[in-house]
Structures are given as C-alpha cells and as structure tokens.
Amino acid sequence: MSPSAATTTPANAAETPVELSEIEQIVTKLAKSGIKNPRSASKGGFADSWVENLPATTKARFEKYGIDISQGYPQRPPTEDIPIFVDQAHAVRDKEVPYIERAKNADPEKKALFAAAKEVKNLTKHIGTEIIGLQLSDLTDQQRDELALLIAERVVVFFRDQDLDPKIQADLGAYYGNVEYHPQQVHVPGLPGTTVIWQDLLIKLGLNIGFKNNVKAGTSQWHTDLTHELQPPGITHLHNDAIPDVGGDTIWSSGYAAYDKLSPAFQKFLDGKKAVYFSAHNYLDRENPLKGRVNVEREHPIIRTHPATGWKSLFVNRAMTRRIVGLEPRESDLILEYLFSIFEKNLDIQVRFNWKPTKAGLGTSALWDNRVSQHFAVWDHEGNEPRHGTRVSSLAEVPYFDPESKSQREALGLSLN
Numbered sequence: 036m037s038p039s040a041a042t043t044t045p046a047n048a049a050e051t052p053v054e055l056s057e058i059e060q061i062v063t064k065l066a067k068s069g070i071k072n073p074r075s076a077s078k079g080g081f082a083d084s085w086v087e088n089l090p091a092t093t094k095a096r097f098e099k100y101g102i103d104i105s106q107g108y109p110q111r112p113p114t115e116d117i118p119i120f121v122d123q124a125h126a127v128r129d130k131e132v133p134y135i136e137r138a139k140n141a142d143p144e145k146k147a148l149f150a151a152a153k154e155v156k157n158l159t160k161h162i163g164t165e166i167i168g169l170q171l172s173d174l175t176d177q178q179r180d181e182l183a184l185l186i187a188e189r190v191v192v193f194f195r196d197q198d199l200d201p202k203i204q205a206d207l208g209a210y211y212g213n214v215e216y217h218p219q220q221v222h223v224p225g226l227p228g229t230t231v232i233w234q235d236l237l238i239k240l241g242l243n244i245g246f247k248n249n250v251k252a253g254t255s256q257w258h259t260d261l262t263h264e265l266q267p268p269g270i271t272h273l274h275n276d277a278i279p280d281v282g283g284d285t286i287w288s289s290g291y292a293a294y295d296k297l298s299p300a301f302q303k304f305l306d307g308k309k310a311v312y313f314s315a316h317n318y319l320d321r322e323n324p325l326k327g328r329v330n331v332e333r334e335h336p337i338i339r340t341h342p343a344t345g346w347k348s349l350f351v352n353r354a355m356t357r358r359i360v361g362l363e364p365r366e367s368d369l370i371l372e373y374l375f376s377i378f379e380k381n382l383d384i385q386v387r388f389n390w391k392p393t394k395a396g397l398g399t400s401a402l403w404d405n406r407v408s409q410h411f412a413v414w415d416h417e418g419n420e421p422r423h424g425t426r427v428s429s430l431a432e433v434p435y436f437d438p439e440s441k442s443q444r445e446a447l448g449l450s451l452n
C-alpha cells in the first residue's frame with residue numbers, strides 16, 4: 036500500500052475494508068474495458084432539488100412531523116457505505132441477529148385490536164383484511180402483537196385514512212423486527228430504514244418506463260422483497276402518502292394458499308428443498324471485475340414454516356429466485372416456472388387493493404407478511420399522477436422448514452381437494 040493510499044471501511048461491511056489503491060487499479064481496468072466506474076452510478080448523499088417535485092400531500096406530512104427536507108430529498112446512504120464489490124454487499128448482513136416474533140405473544144382472538152376498530156373486513160376469502168376506524172399511531176403493544184398475528188394469518192392488512200408520522204412508522208417497524216437499512220436505496224432524510232418508494236424519481240434518474248414496458252418500474256412484476264437477505268423481511272409496511280385518483284393498485288398473492296394448490300406428492304417432493312435467491316442490485320466480483328456485475332446470492336428453503344402460524348408456505352418468486360439446488364438447470368427452470376404461475380394465475384388466492392383514502396390529504400398503509408406472499412404494483416397511472424410512499428421492512432427469522440408443520444388448509448381443517 037502506497038503512503039498516499041487510504042482505507043475506507045463501510046459501516047455495514049466492517050470486515051471487508053477496501054484499499055483505495057485496489058479500487059483505483061480495478062477502475063482503471065474497467066475504464067479500459069469500457070465499463071463505467073460503478074461509484075459514479077452509486078453516488079451517495081442527498082439528491083439534487085427533488086423537494087420541489089414532492090407531491091403536496093407528502094410535503095404536508097413531512098412538514099407536520101418535522102422531517103427536515105431543507106438539504107434535499109430523498110437521502111442516499113453515504114457514498115463510502117455503498118458497496119462496490121459483491122463480497123462487501125454480502126457482508127452488509129451476514130450474521131444472524133436475534134428476532135422476536137411478536138405474533139407469538141398475541142391473543143388468538145385479537146380482542147384488543149378488534150374492539151378498537153370501527154370495522155374489520157375480510158376483502159377475499161383467503162387473503163387480505165381491511166381495518167377501518169383505527170390509527171396505526173394509536174396502537175398499544177398488545178394491539179401491535181395482535182396485528183402481527185392478523186398479518187401472519189391474513190397475509191396483508193390495510194388501514195386507510197392514516198395520519199402517520201414517519202418516525203412512528205419507523206418505530207412500529209423496529210417493534211416488529213430489525214429494520215432493514217438498504218446500502219444504496221434512497222430513504223427519508225434522517226430515517227435510514229425508511230425507504231422511499233417513488234417511481235417518478237426512477238424515471239428522472241433515467242429509467243425508461245412506458246406503457247409498453249413498465250416492468251422496469253421495478254415493482255410492476257411479481258416479487259417478494261429482499262429474499263437475498265440472510266433474514267428476509269417479515270412484516271413490511273408501505274405507507275402511501277400520495278395516491279393517484281384512479282389506479283396505482285397493488286396485488287398480493289398468498290404463499291400458504293399457493294402451497295395448498297399443489298398435490299400431496301409434489302408437496303412432498305418440494306418439502307426440504309432449497310433454492311438460490313438473488314438481490315435486485317448488482318456489484319463487481321473483486322476476483323474478476325471484468326466479468327460484469329453480479330448479484331448477492333443466498334440459499335433458503337423453498338417451503339418455509341411461519342413461526343407464528345406454524346403453516347407451510349411456498350417461498351419462490353419470479354423476480355428473485357434463480358434455481359432449485361440439486362436439480363439440473365432444465366428441471367429447475369421447468370418447476371420454478373410452474374411454481375411462479377401458481378401465485379400469478381390463481382385469482383382466488385390474490386387480493387387487489389386500491390389505496391385511495393376516503394378523506395383527502397390522508398394516507399393509506401398496507402402491512403404484509405413478506406415471508407408468505409408475493410406482490411405486484413400496477414403501474415397503470417403511467418406516472419401522470421404522483422404516487423409516493425415510505426416503506427419500512429422488518430427483518431425476521433432465518434427461513435426454516437419444519438417437517439412437522441402443516442399447510443394452512445390442513446391446520447384449519449379445510450378441504451384439501
């Protein structure tokens with residue numbers, strides 16, 4: 036190491052310090068090969084002048100709750116924290132941390148939660164419940180536990196007309212698990228674990244999204260969030276504070292019900308198998324930077340057991356599941372394609388939700404169990420009206436398969452035909 040070279044130690048990747056001299060050498064190689072410097076595409080700090088583009092309802096929410104946007108919006112993690120190499124990205128969270136399953140403490144009848152609501156409405160038979168007349172910010176810990184159990188059972192729970200302080204959203208997320216801090220996603224200033232979900236910004240940053248090709252919007256495809264994590268999110272809370280007048284719906288599909296759609300013989304074949312899941316973002320391989328950008332990959336069980344309900348769930352998704360471990364590539368492709376189609380084609384195990392509040396100026400929250408679901412954001416508003424949200428993902432347990440666990444229908448005594 037030359038005397039002038041320094042070491043940068045990303046906060047989240049403390050065990051993989053990167054020598055700047057090494058980066059310089061690699062960047063020089065990349066420049067020679069025509070691949071751009073990955074740092075330039077991963078600039079940290081505040082984005083420039085996006086405050087003026089913030090939807091009025093979002094701005095009003097931030098002003099009311101003292102979110103400081105005077106230095107710009109949204110906030111990016113510091114440049115030095117943004118991983119360049121895939122081993123750094125992998126190391127951001129590669130040690131198991133303790134997790135408390137709040138739903139396990141809950142009253143199975145959820146009396147405290149239901150008594151406080153004006154109405155509790157199941158939106159379909161198998162998935163999705165809306166709670167009316169209750170503010171998330173008013174929940175006691177007992178009600179929070181009961182809500183966790185309701186989310187685990189119904190997969191996704193909705194709350195319209197919410198007046199929600201982003202700091203309370205962050206606090207609720209921290210109650211439900213270890214809040215995910217993404218090493219490069221933009222977040223609300225001062226709240227690193229509160230990710231900004233704002234497609235207008237993606238368009239501004241150069242994503243070419245249109246009516247004919249809106250998969251690039253990132254969320255307009257079936258997916259489960261952050262499945263490459265060692266402890267992928269359990270409860271995930273998206274609060275939309277700017278909602279199109281028409282459209283901008285989201286659809287969820289149940290992993291419990293997807294498992295119950297399979298034959299006993301096929302269930303038996305899949306029980307205990309693992310798959311490889313990969314990250315949405317990609318990085319350079321330190322050993323071979325010229326091979327292009329690669330994803331973080333991690334193995335998890337294809338069928339996982341939910342720690343609170345004890346029910347089995349099919350845990351694959353088209354966007355982030357690469358292959359089934361132990362199978363030939365063609366076998367894996369064929370089986371995965373079929374498994375993805377179970378979630379995507381069976382409308383009876385889906386719920387489609389329109390976020391519009393009944394009172395102008397208020398927002399709507401969806402809290403889903405990311406362990407037992409997929410979702411799809413419908414981009415039919417085409418960016419013509421603002422859609423802005425803040426998302427907190429609570430990382431849960433390391434996924435596991437308990438061979439003694441039952442399917443949802445088996446446990447509830449429903450017909451298995």
Ligand SMILES: [Fe+2]
Nearest residue numbers: 254259260410
């Ligand atoms: Fe998502």
